[in-house]
Amino acid sequence: xxxxxxxxxxxxxxxxxxxxxxxxxxxxxxxxxxxxxxxxxxxxxxxxxxxxxxxxxxxxxxxxxxxxxxxxxxxxxxxxxxxxxxxxxxxxxxxxxxxxxxxxxxxxxxxxxxxxxxxxxxxxxxxxxxxxxxxxxxxxx
Amino acid sequence: xxxxxxxxxxxxxxxxxxxxxxxxxxxxxxxxxxxxxxxxxxxxxxxxxxxxxxxxxxxxxxxxxxxxxxxxxxxxxxxxxxxxxxxxxxxxxxxxxxxxxxxxxxxxxxxxxxxxxxxxxxxxxxxxxxxxxxxxxxxxx
Amino acid sequence: xxxxxxxxxxxxxxxxxxxxxxxxxxxxxxxxxxxxxxxxxxxxxxxxxxxxxxxxxxxxxxxxxxxxxxxxxxxxxxxxxxxxxxxxxxxxxxxxxxxxxxxxxxxxxxxxxxxxxxxxxxxxxxxxxxxxxxxxxxxxx
Amino acid sequence: xxxxxxxxxxxxxxxxxxxxxxxxxxxxxxxxxxxxxxxxxxxxxxxxxxxxxxxxxxxxxxxxxxxxxxxxxxxxxxxxxxxxxxxxxxxxxxxxxxxxxxxxxxxxxxxxxxxxxxxxxxxxxxxxxxxxxxxxxxxxx
Numbered sequence: 001x002x003x004x005x006x007x008x009x010x011x012x013x014x015x016x017x018x019x020x021x022x023x024x025x026x027x028x029x030x031x032x033x034x035x036x037x038x039x040x041x042x043x044x045x046x047x048x049x050x051x052x053x054x055x056x057x058x059x060x061x062x063x064x065x066x067x068x069x070x071x072x073x074x075x076x077x078x079x080x081x082x083x084x085x086x087x088x089x090x091x092x093x094x095x096x097x098x099x100x101x102x103x104x105x106x107x108x109x110x111x112x113x114x115x116x117x118x119x120x121x122x123x124x125x126x127x128x129x130x131x132x133x134x135x136x137x138x139x140x141x
Numbered sequence: 142x143x144x145x146x147x148x149x150x151x152x153x154x155x156x157x158x159x160x161x162x163x164x165x166x167x168x169x170x171x172x173x174x175x176x177x178x179x180x181x182x183x184x185x186x187x188x189x190x191x192x193x194x195x196x197x198x199x200x201x202x203x204x205x206x207x208x209x210x211x212x213x214x215x216x217x218x219x220x221x222x223x224x225x226x227x228x229x230x231x232x233x234x235x236x237x238x239x240x241x242x243x244x245x246x247x248x249x250x251x252x253x254x255x256x257x258x259x260x261x262x263x264x265x266x267x268x269x270x271x272x273x274x275x276x277x278x279x280x281x282x
Numbered sequence: 283x284x285x286x287x288x289x290x291x292x293x294x295x296x297x298x299x300x301x302x303x304x305x306x307x308x309x310x311x312x313x314x315x316x317x318x319x320x321x322x323x324x325x326x327x328x329x330x331x332x333x334x335x336x337x338x339x340x341x342x343x344x345x346x347x348x349x350x351x352x353x354x355x356x357x358x359x360x361x362x363x364x365x366x367x368x369x370x371x372x373x374x375x376x377x378x379x380x381x382x383x384x385x386x387x388x389x390x391x392x393x394x395x396x397x398x399x400x401x402x403x404x405x406x407x408x409x410x411x412x413x414x415x416x417x418x419x420x421x422x423x
Numbered sequence: 424x425x426x427x428x429x430x431x432x433x434x435x436x437x438x439x440x441x442x443x444x445x446x447x448x449x450x451x452x453x454x455x456x457x458x459x460x461x462x463x464x465x466x467x468x469x470x471x472x473x474x475x476x477x478x479x480x481x482x483x484x485x486x487x488x489x490x491x492x493x494x495x496x497x498x499x500x501x502x503x504x505x506x507x508x509x510x511x512x513x514x515x516x517x518x519x520x521x522x523x524x525x526x527x528x529x530x531x532x533x534x535x536x537x538x539x540x541x542x543x544x545x546x547x548x549x550x551x552x553x554x555x556x557x558x559x560x561x562x563x564x
Contacts, residue, residue, distance in 0.1 A: 013318060013329065014311045017436060018443045018496060019198045019257045020334060025169035025437070029296045032166065036295060040356070047295065048356035052302060057160045064205040070262050073441060074322070074330035116160045121211050154299060154459060154470065155307070155452045159355060161300045161475060170437045177436060181497070188436065189497035193443060214300060215463070215471035301480045301539045307455065310448035339442045346487040352544050398442045403493050 004080040005042040005137055007034055009097075011075045022071040027105050028063070031095045034079045035111070042081075043133040055116045056124070061090070062110040071097070071104050082139040086131065089113050089123040094139060145221040146183040146278055148175055150238075152216045163212040168246050169204070172236045175220045176252070183222075184274040196257045197265070202231070203251040212238075212245050223280040227272065230254050230264040235280060286362040287324040287419055289316055291379075293357045304353040309387050310345070313377045316361045317393070324363075325415040337398045338406070343372070344392040353379075353386050364421040368413065371395050371405040376421060427503040428465040428560055430457055432520075434498045445494040450528050451486070454518045457502045458534070465504075466556040478539045479547070484513070485533040494520075494527050505562040509554065512536050512546040517562060 015026035035058075039047040050056045071077060077097040085092040095107040114121045126134070156167035176199075180188040191197045212218060218238040226233040236248040255262045267275070297308035317340075321329040332338045353359060359379040367374040377389040396403045408416070438449035458481075462470040473479045494500060500520040508515040518530040537544045549557070 012311075012315055013333075013440060014314065014446065014448070016441045018192055018439045018441065019200070019262075020441045021198075021200065021262065023173075023437065024201045024204070025166045025173065028166035028169060029294075032164075032296060033294055036356070046356055048354070051159055051295075052355060057162075059160070059162065059211065060165045060208060062207050063165070066203050067201060070200065072330070073334060074318070074328055121160075121162065153452075153456055154474075155305065155455065157300045158295060159298045159300065159302045164296065166296070170435075173437065174435055177497070187497055189495070192436075193496060213471070214475060215459070215469055300474055301482070301544075303480075303482065303544065305455075306483045306486070307448045307451035310451060314446075314448065333441055339444075341442070341444065341493065342447045342490060344489050345447070346485075348485050349483060352482065403442075403444065 003137055003140060004082045005034075005038045007037050007041075007079050009033060009077050009079060011071050011073055011077065013073060016073050020072060024065075024067055027065065027067065027097070027107070030077070030097070031079070031107050031109070034081055034095060035093070038081050038137075042137065043130055045130055045133070051116070056127075057114050057116045057121070058111040059114055059121065060109055061112050063107060065105065065107040067105050069102055069104050071099060075099050077104060081137065083134055083137045084108065084139050086126075086134055086138065088125055091126065091134065144278055144281060145223045146175075146179045148178050148220050150174060150218050150220060152212050152214055152218065154214065157214050161213060165206075165208055168206065168208065168238070168248070171218070171238070172220070172248050172250070175222055175236060176234070179222050179278075183278065184271055186271055186274070192257070197268075198255050198257045198262070199252040200255055200262065201250055202253050204248060206246065206248040208246050210243055210245050212240060216240050218245060222278065224275050224278045225249070225280050227267075227275055227279065229266055232267070232275065285419055285422060286364045287316075287320045289319050289323075289361050291315060291359050291361060293353050293355055293359065295355060298355050302354060306347075306349055309347065309349065309379070309389070312359070312379070313361070313389050313391070316363055316377060317375070320363050320419075324419065325412055327412055327415070333398070338409075339396050339398045339403070340393040341396055341403060342391055343394050345389060347387065347389040349387050351384055351386050353381060357381050359386060363419065365416050365419045366390065366421050368408075368416055368420065370407055373408065373416065426560055426563060427505045428457075428461045430460050430464075430502050432456060432500050432502060434494050434496055434500065436496060439496050443495060447488075447490055450488065450490065450520070450530070453500070453520070454502070454530050454532070457504055457518060458516070461504050461560075465560065466553055468553055468556070474539070479550075480537050480539045480544070481534040482537055482544065483532055484535050486530060488528065488530040490528050492525055492527050494522060498522050500527060504560065506557055506560045507531065507562050509549075509557055509561065511548055514549065514557065
């Protein structure tokens with residue numbers, strides 16, 4: 001059974017390098033956009049409200065990515081996002097980008113809910129309301 | 142024994158997010174700058190000459206990164222780059238960023254020497270001259 | 283009479299700075315996305331096809347921009363693009379971004395159709411088919 | 424008489440587009456780095472301290488730029504920054520980038536000292552200490 005958040009992103013001129021291919025740090029910008037979309041449309045809780053009003057951030061502490069085939073200007077990437085593991089403060093995500101059924105990029109990423117004090121970044125439990133919503137995207141194998 | 146390429150990078154306004162911290166995709170931009178510096182100053186072979194004149198690229202096929210402590214605006218990051226494994230076409234790098242002896246970010250990254258044909262990206266053996274220079278940066282444990 | 287290409291863009295986390303506002307170079311990335319959308323959806327000619335297959339670029343030679351009010355994370359910007367002047371090789375664009383009827387940013391930008399030779403960038407006449415389409419977006423006052 | 428702040432920036436892989444040229448929004452990232460260097464090394468007042476500790480920002484409200492010749496991967500750009508006009512809250516800067524005596528890019532940019540309240544951005548007088556230092560970089564013709 002697959003229980004994923006799905007969206008698409010277009011490879012833009014700004015993402016491409018002199019080789020004409022997407023420059024790999026841009027994949028992480030795109031996958032963060034997918035996470036932002038997931039918060040808003042999948043979890044029903046805007047990421048901007050968390051960061052700006054509640055001063056709660058979701059810094060990435062670990063990421064592992066495979067880039068399996070090159071992506072090119074104006075291609076549309078089909079993204080799926082799933083929750084692999086739901087911890088107390090941390091969430092392990094699996095994010096994949098396909099184009100025409102070809103897997104282009106797979107990212108496993110751990111984000112940690114954190115209080116954004118000016119001088120410090122402290123982990124905190126995932127707010128209950130958000131945790132409940134996240135369970136709908138747990139990967140079941 | 143440590144045999145590393147060493148350089149520094151400054152955390153710029155453009156790297157920082159609304160939380161006031163470096164946004165993690167920017168770490169990969171900075172580590173690519175470290176790789177560019179390494180080619181030019183460590184290996185004696187400009188990355189621009191490879192890409193533009195010889196149409197040889199070094200796309201990243203795998204990356205694993207841990208972000209251990211937050212980096213902030215205008216901090217100077219001390220980078221070390223070492224070769225962990227030297228394959229036929231691929232090179233596994235270990236790139237670390239410290240600030241005041243605190244490890245901020247560790248990246249293990251596999252790049253693959255590739256011919257940049259307009260329609261295809263094909264792996265190719267590492268040019269001999271570059272391979273010889275790379276051996277000077279092999280991590281010996 | 284207004285004859286404009288219209289689209290929307292979302293202010294993303296990657297666009298915002300430590301002040302929580304959009305960092306102004308990102309406005310130019312967004313307006314370039316608007317130009318890309320215009321080529322594809324407004325002019326019926328993919329920008330990627332121009333650049334990659336025909337080696338025709340549209341470098342910007344002049345830009346003048348006013349940033350009239352701050353834009354914030356997750357706001358949706360409503361873009362309008364119009365042609366102010368259609369030259370032999372050059373096109374002067376007027377691009378505006380509004381949010382809730384407030385003008386956030388106005389950009390006047392001159393792009394020049396150019397042949398992308400490896401060692402040189404030479405201006406060239408706007409291809410006829412594209413020029414014809416562009417006339418539909420001429421600003422009439 | 425010329426009274427300018429001078430520094431250099433390298434064109435990086437991340438700045439270049441599929442045409443192999445610097446993508447023009449990156450020029451504005453580079454010129455902001457020049458402004459950051461000017462605050463620290465020219466005015467003796469860190470931009471980070473302003474933004475993070477004093478919550479004073481310097482948003483750009485107007486910019487006019489000419490891109491006169493293409494810049495390419497790994498070229499070193501020689502930057503000069505001068506103050507054209509010193510207002511009560513605003514500063515008009517003239518920033519130029521040369522390579523081998525060829526003018527690549529000229530930017531006229533107005534920044535405004537502003538208090539960064541969470542909900543608002545209000546202009547404020549330039550702090551006296553900074554104003555005094557800025558006078559050393561006034562363009563005298």
